[in-house]
Amino acid sequence: QKPAEQTKNELKDKKVLIVYLSRTNNTKALATMIHAKVGGTLVPLELVTPYPANYQAIVAQVADENASGFLPPLKTKIDSLEKYDVIFLGFPTWGMQLPPPMKSFLKANNLSGKTIIPFNSNAGYGIGSTIETIKSLCPDSEVLEGFTTKGGIERDGVLFVMEGQKEVQVKQEIAAWLQKIGY
Numbered sequence: 001q002k003p004a005e006q007t008k009n010e011l012k013d014k015k016v017l018i019v020y021l022s023r024t025n026n027t028k029a030l031a032t033m034i035h036a037k038v039g040g041t042l043v044p045l046e047l048v049t050p051y052p053a054n055y056q057a058i059v060a061q062v063a064d065e066n067a068s069g070f071l072p073p074l075k076t077k078i079d080s081l082e083k084y085d086v087i088f089l090g091f092p093t094w095g096m097q098l099p100p101p102m103k104s105f106l107k108a109n110n111l112s113g114k115t116i117i118p119f120n121s122n123a124g125y126g127i128g129s130t131i132e133t134i135k136s137l138c139p140d141s142e143v144l145e146g147f148t149t150k151g152g153i154e155r156d157g158v159l160f161v162m163e164g165q166k167e168v169q170v171k172q173e174i175a176a177w178l179q180k181i182g183y
């Protein structure tokens, strides 16, 4: 563990990429808040073949993909990935795992030597195995402490929640977290 001051000096002035996956815009809201604080390039992860709009259908498809190890092809290509030092990775928890498109991204792009900073929203069941998966797919990256918060509960028809008091609260939590990790 490095002293906070040391990390701070290392992180400031580094080139930042913020890549996120979001279906009902909760993780997108976190990405936007982080971008407002640290700047850099903000990129939504998009698939060649989008997931079904129906919740039961996407849950079933993701379960199949997780079971078979299928990596959905991405439409998103990052321009000159090598120029970035710090990669914020945003994703919802899906089936208590890292969503398949994020696995696709990490398999397709070599992030070795870079600093990875995860952020997440979930329905209240937590981040599951997401961080372990990032670490195993990026063994030569430094993975810093991530941010996680409760987002929507699509199963119960609760979609976007990052507004009103929740938005104010999450903005404060993100500011405190960024400061803690060195921004």
Ligand SMILES: Cc1cc2nc3c(=O)[nH]c(=O)nc-3n(C[C@H](O)[C@H](O)[C@H](O)COP(=O)(O)O)c2cc1C
Binding pocket: 021, 022, 023, 024, 025, 026, 027, 028, 058, 059, 062, 091, 092, 093, 094, 095, 096, 097, 121, 122, 123, 124, 125, 126, 150, 151, 152, 153, 154, 159
């Ligand atoms: C296919 C699918 C699977 C999900 N699985 C979980 C889960 O295992 N645990 C959990 O807490 N939330 C789960 N959720 C809920 C999302 O993580 C939560 O709604 C999140 O805030 C959505 O982020 P988004 O608005 O950026 O898409 C799931 C949602 C979907 C669509």
